[in-house]
Amino acid sequence: MSRLPLFGFFRRMLGQDKAFRQAIATVTGRTPQNVRLYHLAFTHSSVVKQQTTEAGRNQSNERLEFLGDAVLGTVVAEYLFRKFPYEQEGFLTEMRSRIVNRESLNALALKLGLDKLVQLDPGQGRAARSRSVNGNALEALVGAVYLDQGYKAARKFVLSRLVKPFVDVKSLTETTANFKSKLIEWAQRHGKAIRYELNGEARPGGVMEFTASVVLDDEVVATGMGLSKKQAEQLAAERALATLGV
Amino acid sequence: MSRLPLFGFFRRMLGQDKAFRQAIATVTGRTPQNVRLYHLAFTHSSVVKQQTTEAGRNQSNERLEFLGDAVLGTVVAEYLFRKFPYEQEGFLTEMRSRIVNRESLNALALKLGLDKLVQLDPGQGRAARSRSVNGNALEALVGAVYLDQGYKAARKFVLSRLVKPFVDVKSLTETTANFKSKLIEWAQRHGKAIRYELNGEARPGGVMEFTASVVLDDEVVATGMGLSKKQAEQLAAERALATLGV
Incomplete structure (x- = not known):
């Protein structure tokens, strides 16, 4: 067979x-x-x-x-x-x-x-x-x-x-690379004021896209985008740290 | 009581x-x-x-x-x-x-x-x-x-x-404004071959950003970006339709 x-x-x-x-x-x-x-x-x-x-x-x-x-x-x-x-x-x-x-x-x-x-x-x-x-x-x-x-x-x-x-x-x-925390620590050590400016924009399909700017003593030092406020702020903070050479 | x-x-x-x-x-x-x-x-x-x-x-x-x-x-x-x-x-x-x-x-x-x-x-x-x-x-x-x-x-x-x-x-x-479907219909009517080339890039914060290119008979006619494959492809298709005057 x-x-x-x-x-x-x-x-x-x-x-x-x-x-x-x-x-x-x-x-x-x-x-x-x-x-x-x-x-x-x-x-x-x-x-x-x-x-x-x-x-x-x-x-x-x-x-x-x-x-x-x-x-x-x-x-x-x-x-x-x-x-x-x-x-x-x-x-x-x-x-x-x-x-x-x-x-x-x-x-x-x-x-x-x-x-x-x-x-x-x-x-x-x-x-x-x-x-x-x-x-x-x-x-x-x-x-x-x-x-x-x-x-x-x-x-x-x-x-x-x-x-x-x-x-x-x-x-x-x-190991959460918490850039926001690092940036706050840095600002405190250097006596600077940090705040975030946040904008959200609706995109087709019900998605919101957020833009966060890190404002250091009234000057925008970095901007990040993301699908949540958190993501946008983290990215902005990461870029701010890079800009500041931290 | x-x-x-x-x-x-x-x-x-x-x-x-x-x-x-x-x-x-x-x-x-x-x-x-x-x-x-x-x-x-x-x-x-x-x-x-x-x-x-x-x-x-x-x-x-x-x-x-x-x-x-x-x-x-x-x-x-x-x-x-x-x-x-x-x-x-x-x-x-x-x-x-x-x-x-x-x-x-x-x-x-x-x-x-x-x-x-x-x-x-x-x-x-x-x-x-x-x-x-x-x-x-x-x-x-x-x-x-x-x-x-x-x-x-x-x-x-x-x-x-x-x-x-x-x-x-x-x-x-x-009511879905489906640009991809419209593009496929157009291509079929005109005997053209449509395909998408897709690239994804990781952004900080776990976000992926996608770039889609519409390839019509081996020629890239339009490109779109988005936070999902679908968004990128829809945008690319929409732009392709505009480029083709459909």
């Missing part, structure tokens, strides 16, 4: 599929139900860009990435909310962006070995192999676990397989 | 509490377990800004708003993911931002009558009564339902009490 080429083909497919299921179970800690979702999570858009139908182009992990990004953000939000009962919203937002930013997600993805599962078009060069590919696949994987196993399982996956083993929340807190 | 002032005070408190519980049950469709969470959800920061301790300042709804914003984003993400199986990530992102933007949340909050539950410092003027107060309370309420009743209940609240009765997804889709 095994000499029939078609049988060999199916056997290889089944073998691959079994190995893939096993890999997913190892990574997520759960036996996958709908394996198709996980295959999709690891399909980079470069593999399907040639597709000419809408349905074909949607067979990449980008939609799952959109969903997984939201689930991941919620799980980490709750984790921080409970872990830091006395910290305000700005701190929680900042900490979350340190945990789920592009670089950190990519590092997490590599720690889980997701790079070995991602399907890329081998014909694609640098762009497709850019650093965000693995981090995006990780987000898509969270989306796949959510759809396949529900919120609780996705939450458990994120907490027990990502956050707790790999995210050093304490050191993230301590 | 009822002439004792303290008893009257407690009776009034209990009566108020019963009325509040009833209001929450009416709005969310579920009897609240931990009522404290819902009181917190409706406590605007202006009421507690006078507090001098960290713990005191945290007794406003801002932390719950951070959590609820994430939960709401996830529920709406899944809703759109399932409702539009053939739409790509950019469309889903855009649709979500149309549903959960500041103005739309505020309108939803008013439809639910949340303005009658929000606790504001009456001494505060315009700023505290700004349009986002009610929308923020709605996000905080979603956070409270999530902590009090779990994800499934929060999801049900969002879908059955907000999205399905009040969000006209179809008309939101139709």
Whole structure:
């Protein structure tokens, strides 16, 4: 039987599929139900860009990435909310962006070995192999676990397989490069008055963009922009410190 | 007994509490377990800004708003993911931002009558009564339902009490000023190939800034920048349409 080429083909497919299921179970800690979702999570858009139908182009992990990004953000939000009962919203937002930013997600993805599962078009060069590919696949994987196993399982996956083993929340807190604090200390040492001028502008899509200026003794020394007041002020403070040579 | 002032005070408190519980049950469709969470959800920061301790300042709804914003984003993400199986990530992102933007949340909050539950410092003027107060309370309420009743209940609240009765997804889709779609249609009519080249650059504070170029038959015709891929691509598409005189 095994000499029939078609049988060999199916056997290889089944073998691959079994190995893939096993890999997913190892990574997520759960036996996958709908394996198709996980295959999709690891399909980079470069593999399907040639597709000419809408349905074909949607067979990449980008939609799952959109969903997984939201689930991941919620799980980490709750984790921080409970872990830091006395910290305000700005701190929680900042900490979350340190945990789920592009670089950190990519590092997490590599720690889980997701790079070995991602399907890329081998014909694609640098762009497709850019650093965000693995981090995006990780987000898509969270989306796949959510759809396949529900919120609780996705939450458990994120907490027990990502956050707790790999995210050093304490050191993230301590190494927070708090430029605003540094600038205040500097101003106090030098007897200067520091204040921030803040402007917000609505951008299409409901996004607010903030511009913060650091005003040192009535003179604007630096300006920063960001999607939150906090971000804009931090950037302005960082640039002010650079300008002042601190 | 009822002439004792303290008893009257407690009776009034209990009566108020019963009325509040009833209001929450009416709005969310579920009897609240931990009522404290819902009181917190409706406590605007202006009421507690006078507090001098960290713990005191945290007794406003801002932390719950951070959590609820994430939960709401996830529920709406899944809703759109399932409702539009053939739409790509950019469309889903855009649709979500149309549903959960500041103005739309505020309108939803008013439809639910949340303005009658929000606790504001009456001494505060315009700023505290700004349009986002009610929308923020709605996000905080979603956070409270999530902590009090779990994800499934929060999801049900969002879908059955907000999205399905009040969000006209179809008309939101139709009014989308989608420059990318227009550009694709134009290209198809003229037998041209359109693609986007995308670059992201990390900015301090965890912000990514994206640059998208519209490439028409291997020639860059327009470039746009934005804080998301979608924004950058939309802007690039809008400019391409202008350049092409469409």
